[in-house]
Amino acid sequence: MAENEKLEQTTQAGSDKADKAKKDKKADKQKKPGIFARIGKWLKEMKSELKKVQWPTRKQTINNTLIVIACVIVVGIFIWIFDFIAGSAIDVLLTFLR
Known part of the structure; x- marks a missing residue:
């Protein structure tokens, strides 16, 4: 009888973890912005990083180039x-081998 109770407890604990994992994945998907929003954010960040670059002079x-x-x-x-x-x-x- 004790073995049955232990089995039931472990299966319940396993299913609770699975349910929690599913909820976490759903929450992550809801928090994640769409593809176009992510592309727009990436372009903005890239533009700001390129402004920080110290570009060489013409000379x-x-x-x-000459070097x-x-x-x-x-x-x-x-x-x-x-x-x-x-x-x-x-x-x-x-010639020696011929």
């Missing part, structure tokens, strides 16, 4: 030289 932008172009050219030259040396080495090895 800084041109300077940084990047120079670095790309230098790295390209190094790759070209390495490719030329590696290709020549492979040609020399192939």
Whole structure:
């Protein structure tokens, strides 16, 4: 008899927890704004964050662009030289193997 009472108590406790979880989910859904409201809020927040950004001046932008172009050219030259040396080495090895 005691076992039956324990079983009933545990099933009631489990169902109470399930009911409470369902109520919490319903409450969360009711509190959550619609998709368009969330998109509007996100756009407003994004706009305010972009106002906080310290944008570079025209001179800084041109300077940084020139630095990047120079670095790309230098790295390209190094790759070209390495490719030329590696290709020549492979040609020399192939002539010895023939």
